[in-house]
Each structure stands twice: as structure tokens, then as C-alpha cells.
Amino acid sequence: MEGLTPGEKIKKLRLDLGLKQDDLTNEEVSKCLISMIERNKRGLTWSVAKIVADSFNQYYKSMNKEITPEFLMETEIERVKKEFNEEVQYIQTLLKAGKIDTKLMTPIFDKLLGLVNQWKLRKEKAEVLLLRGEFYYSTYQYNNSIKDLTEALEYYIEEKNYYLVAYIYNYMGGNYQLLMSIDQAINYYTKAYDITLEHNTDNKERIRLQTTKNLVVCFRKMKRYDIAIQYINGFKDAKWKDLILYQRFNSEIMLLEANTYRDMTNYVRAEQVYKKLLEIKDELDKDVLFLTYDNYAILLLEMGKVDSAVKKVSKAYELMDKVLPYFRLGLIFTKSKCHIKSGRLSKLFETLKEGIDLAEEVNxxxxxxxxxxxxxxxxxxxxxxxxxxxxxxxxxxxxxxxxxxxxxxxxxxxxxxxxxxxxxxxxxxxxxxxxxxxxxxxxxxx
Amino acid sequence: MKKIKSVLVSLLICSLVFVNSSGVITKYSNLNNIENKTVLGYNFILLNDPPPSIG
Incomplete structure (x- = not known):
């Protein structure tokens, strides 16, 4: 029976028992439908498979045998899985490339979830929920993302897939951080870090770098600069193996360090670190360079150097098209502060309006x-x-x-x-x- | 009674010192336990920090 399509399987079983197509029919399943299924002209659905299996079992019972709908559909499930994988791969490619199109993706997610529910495919369901959770995150729908990720998380914990458990914990932290539940965010980042430590997962280096940075930001938000510095020092003292990944996070950590010293009013030390970052500006990611100009401008404003601050803001504005909206919002706020310091009220209201519109757009x-x-x-x-x-x-x-x-x-x-x-x-x-x-x-x- | 008290106190101090001197931070949960309880009391400040790193 192996390798036979569901239709071929039904035909073989029917002929083995010496039955006619009519013998498998009832009010819901016509002879025509059976004929089409046997010739592979129509797919076999669960409800039809159940009716056909029941018909066969009337004869098999006397032989103490039983046919299940699953058995009839075996190859059909493989076909469904193949279709599922193709769609998932397609969405993954789009997400990775940042090509997020809600109108295109929502119906695909609905279809995939319909399939996994109909066929009771648990592993695939977790996969699609994880994917949709990521999609919701990138479309700023954080509550929906948390809902999907939580359900996927349950499956991966059960399966002891700690690689993905750590990955999802970190994602959950991101969602809560953007929903301003900083306590929950800290909780999840910590869990993500600890899971990689306990289970020595393959993604440990990446997750530890990410969560360390995320925790620094969270503690800064709570004005717990002492703890933020503790994590920054922890980052510096640790021996990281993936040097490319380390370099990327190192510049972000340097930026956070400068911001933290600035907020602790240690302006001298803060300025030293900003300058150090600008010395290597050609090596920096555009995002980090943009934020360096922006945050340096905030420092200069606090030091009363308005003109220098305005210059740094313009430098950042040159990079405006190259960074995500999230980064732009902060700079608009800094620009507003510059307008206040230089007493340009009309410009200020214009800038604030720009900020409100953008913040609403990206939720x-x-x-x-x-x-x-x-x-x-x-x-x-x-x-x-x-x-x-x-x-x-x-x-x-x-x-x-x-x-x-x-x-x-x-x-x-x-x-x-x-x-x-x-x-x-x-x-x-x-x-x-x-x-x-x-x-x-x-x-x-x- | 006083002696017992002083023995207990010195035992407590010894254990604290021991934890501190050998307390290499291995898990972030150890680091955050005390802090988490105080989080809600804060009024968060505006930051131009980078967004969360995920994925």
C-alpha cells in the first residue's frame, strides 16, 4: 500500500473485497465522487475518508480487521505537509527580507491555521503560530504577538526544544518592553538568558548578547543606572566567541554606556564614549550611528551647547531615510527640545505634530x-x-x-x-x- | 541566652559573607530577584535608546 495515493488505496481495498463503487456510497458520498477520488481527480477529505472507512469496516469486522480514515489519508497528509512547508518558507523569506504585507500574509496565515487544525498537526501549528507571532511583532501588534507566541511556547516547552524556548522568551520580552510592561520584559529576558545557560543551546551566544543589551535598556528605563552599569560591565568582562556578532552588540553597548553616564550627569565620561563611537563611524551600523548623533545632541543640550546640539541633530537627519521609524521618533523629540531651547515655538508645534503622526502610524x-x-x-x-x-x-x-x-x-x-x-x-x-x-x-x- | 544569640548572629554574618565571596553571578535570575519587586513603583523615563534586539 505504501506509495499509493488515497484514491489508489481505496480502489485496491475495494477490489480486494470484491466490492463495487456503489457499495461505498451513501447520501453524502456519491458514486461519481468515489470514481473521481479513485482516479485521483479529487482529493480525499477527512469526512469522506471516515464514511469510506466505515463502509470497508462493515466487511472487515468479520475478519477482525479495521481500516482507519488516517490510514486512507496517509499520503494526503504528506501532501498537506508539503504544501504547508512551501507556504511557510515563502512567508519566512518575506519576513526575513522585511517585505511585510498584511493584506498578502493574513489570508495565508488563516489558510495555514485552517490546515493544521483540520489535520491536527501540532508541530506545524506551533511553527505557524511562532511565525505569525513574529509577523505581529513586526506590524506593531504586540498583544496579538504575545498570544501566538505563548501558545507556541507551550508546545516547545513540552518538546524540550530549548533553542526555540529561549528564542521565544526573548521575543516575549521585546513585546512587553514595547507595551511598556518593563517588569514582564525583564522577567522574560532573564528567562531567555538562563535557559541558554542551563541547556547550553546552539543560539546561546546570540541570545545572551541580545538579552544583555535588552536588560540594560530596561533598567535604564527604570532609572536603575547602577544595575544597567552592572550588566554593561558583565558584557565587557565576558569572553564572546562570535566576533562579528560581538562587534555589532559592542557598539550598541558603548552607546548605552554613554547614555547611562549622561543620565547620571557624568558628562565628561559620556562625551568621551560618544567621541570614541564617532571615531569609528564608518564601521558602525547606520542605526547605531544615527542614535549616536541623536543622543550626543541630547548631552550637548543638557550641557547648554544648543548650537552644537542642532548640528548633531542635522547629522542624524541626513540618515533619516536609512533607519526604521522607531529610531526616527526619538530624534523628532530631540529636535523639539532644540526648538524649545532656541525659542522657536512655531517650529516646535510643527515638529511635535510630525512626531504624533509617526508614533500613531507605527503604533x-x-x-x-x-x-x-x-x-x-x-x-x-x-x-x-x-x-x-x-x-x-x-x-x-x-x-x-x-x-x-x-x-x-x-x-x-x-x-x-x-x-x-x-x-x-x-x-x-x-x-x-x-x-x-x-x-x-x-x-x-x- | 545572650551567648546563643551572639553565636546565631555570627553564624548569619558568616553565611552572608560566604554567599557574597563565592557568589559568582551565573544566572541573571539571581541578579534580578530583588529588583523585580520594585519595578512597578517607577515612572519610566523617555529614552532615545535602541529598540529591543530579538530574532
Whole structure:
């Protein structure tokens, strides 16, 4: 029977038993359909295979034998798997090349998931969920990505495929970081690092470099510069074998080191590292060079050197087309700061608008909120409370919708400030009090 | 009673010193355990840092 198509298999079994095509039919399966299947003109579906197997089993029962639909479909499953692999490879190539087309990819994912569910293919299902999780990540749909990756993760943990478990943990961290759940991000990055250590996986070097860098960024976000420096030093002290990979991460770590010293107000040391990076600018990735100019400009602004900062911003703007939107958002913010320092208000509003539009386009929630807050602060300083409130209310909607705890504090203070200054003092007080906890339940006290 | 107390305290100190002196950091989870609990209290700051490295 091996190598026979499902149709050929049915024909052989039928003739062995001396049956006619009519003997395999019922209300749902016609003689014509059986004939077409036997001649390989039609594929065999699960429901038809079940009916045909039941018909055969009426005869096989007396011989103590049984035919299963799976047996009839065996080669069909291989065909489905082949089709599946081709589609998966196609999507993988597109994702790798950064050619992400939602309209093209969504129906393919739907079809693939339909196939794996119909044929109960667990391994393939995990594969397609992992792929879709990556697709969602690159299209900024972080919650959807987490959902798919979690399901894929369950399978790979069960299968003890620690290579992919570490890979997915790191991806989960990325999703949570961009959703501003920094505690969860740290948790997953740490897990990814530790899994490679425990199981000595083949991707250990890459994952350890990636997670170390990601953790530095997370701890910087929490203003835990001491821990960030600890990880940076850990990176420097470790012996990395993959030198090409190391070089790439080394420049990013250097940039983070400079940023950390800057934020610790150790300007001298920060400037030394930025200069060191610019000395090797021809060897740097465009992204890193872009960020170096951008962050160096922030340092110069803090040092009061506005003109020099503007020059660095223009240098970064020259590279604007060569970097992803994520990088551009930060620079737009730096440019806004330059406008404030040089007192160019009309330019400032223009730049902030550019930022809000881009943040919305790429679904960068954090930047979208930051730009709206910046707008609000500007309007408050101009005593235009109505417009300020509009921007704060936009943030409030986002904070509630996405349950962003980390922006609640700023949000309440902004609301309190704007209501207070607009003369609605009771409302202002109400928002102010949201930021301190109740020490007693005073409701019943008269 | 005082003696027992002082013995216990010195034992505790010894064990702490031992952990510290031999505490080579092998796992990131060891490094982060204490810190994780404090995360939610922070109001995160705006950064122009690189995005996460994944994939």
C-alpha cells in the first residue's frame, strides 16, 4: 500500500473485497465522487475518508480487521505537509527580507491555521503560530504577538526544544518592553538568558548578547543606572566567541554606556564614549550611528551647547531615510527640545505634530503618549487650557485602553494641573488626590 | 541566652559573607530577584535608546 495515493488505496481495498463503487456510497458520498477520488481527480477529505472507512469496516469486522480514515489519508497528509512547508518558507523569506504585507500574509496565515487544525498537526501549528507571532511583532501588534507566541511556547516547552524556548522568551520580552510592561520584559529576558545557560543551546551566544543589551535598556528605563552599569560591565568582562556578532552588540553597548553616564550627569565620561563611537563611524551600523548623533545632541543640550546640539541633530537627519521609524521618533523629540531651547515655538508645534503622526502610524504607544504630553505642556505654558486638555484626554483614553500603569501618575498630575489652572479647583484636587493612597477608610467616620 | 544569640548572629554574618565571596553571578535570575519587586513603583523615563534586539 505504501506509495499509493488515497484514491489508489481505496480502489485496491475495494477490489480486494470484491466490492463495487456503489457499495461505498451513501447520501453524502456519491458514486461519481468515489470514481473521481479513485482516479485521483479529487482529493480525499477527512469526512469522506471516515464514511469510506466505515463502509470497508462493515466487511472487515468479520475478519477482525479495521481500516482507519488516517490510514486512507496517509499520503494526503504528506501532501498537506508539503504544501504547508512551501507556504511557510515563502512567508519566512518575506519576513526575513522585511517585505511585510498584511493584506498578502493574513489570508495565508488563516489558510495555514485552517490546515493544521483540520489535520491536527501540532508541530506545524506551533511553527505557524511562532511565525505569525513574529509577523505581529513586526506590524506593531504586540498583544496579538504575545498570544501566538505563548501558545507556541507551550508546545516547545513540552518538546524540550530549548533553542526555540529561549528564542521565544526573548521575543516575549521585546513585546512587553514595547507595551511598556518593563517588569514582564525583564522577567522574560532573564528567562531567555538562563535557559541558554542551563541547556547550553546552539543560539546561546546570540541570545545572551541580545538579552544583555535588552536588560540594560530596561533598567535604564527604570532609572536603575547602577544595575544597567552592572550588566554593561558583565558584557565587557565576558569572553564572546562570535566576533562579528560581538562587534555589532559592542557598539550598541558603548552607546548605552554613554547614555547611562549622561543620565547620571557624568558628562565628561559620556562625551568621551560618544567621541570614541564617532571615531569609528564608518564601521558602525547606520542605526547605531544615527542614535549616536541623536543622543550626543541630547548631552550637548543638557550641557547648554544648543548650537552644537542642532548640528548633531542635522547629522542624524541626513540618515533619516536609512533607519526604521522607531529610531526616527526619538530624534523628532530631540529636535523639539532644540526648538524649545532656541525659542522657536512655531517650529516646535510643527515638529511635535510630525512626531504624533509617526508614533500613531507605527503604533508606538510610549512615544505617542510622550508627544501628546509635550503638546499639553506647551499649551499649558501658553495658558491655552482647552487644547492642553484635548491632548491629555487623548492620553487618558490610551492609558485606560492599554492599561498602562506607568503613565497614570503623570496623567493625573497633568489633569490636576490643567483643571487647577483653568479655575476648576475641585476637579484639580480630585485628580491630585488620586496620586496618594488612603491610609484609613474614612467613609464611615462622621 | 545572650551567648546563643551572639553565636546565631555570627553564624548569619558568616553565611552572608560566604554567599557574597563565592557568589559568582551565573544566572541573571539571581541578579534580578530583588529588583523585580520594585519595578512597578517607577515612572519610566523617555529614552532615545535602541529598540529591543530579538530574532
Amino acid at each position: 508606538n504607544i510610549e512615544m505617542f503618549i510622550n508627544f501628546n504630553f509635550a503638546y499639553a505642556q506647551m499649551y499649558i505654558s501658553l495658558k491655552n487650557y482647552e487644547n492642553a486638555l484635548k491632548h491629555i484626554k487623548t492620553v487618558e483614553k490610551y492609558v485606560i485602553q492599554n492599561n498602562i500603569k506607568t503613565k497614570e501618575y503623570d496623567l493625573n498630575i497633568f489633569l490636576a494641573e490643567v483643571y487647577y489652572k483653568a479655575g476648576e479647583t475641585d476637579k484639580g484636587l480630585e485628580y491630585m488626590l488620586k496620586n496618594r493612597k488612603d491610609y484609613f477608610d474614612l467613609q464611615n467616620l462622621k
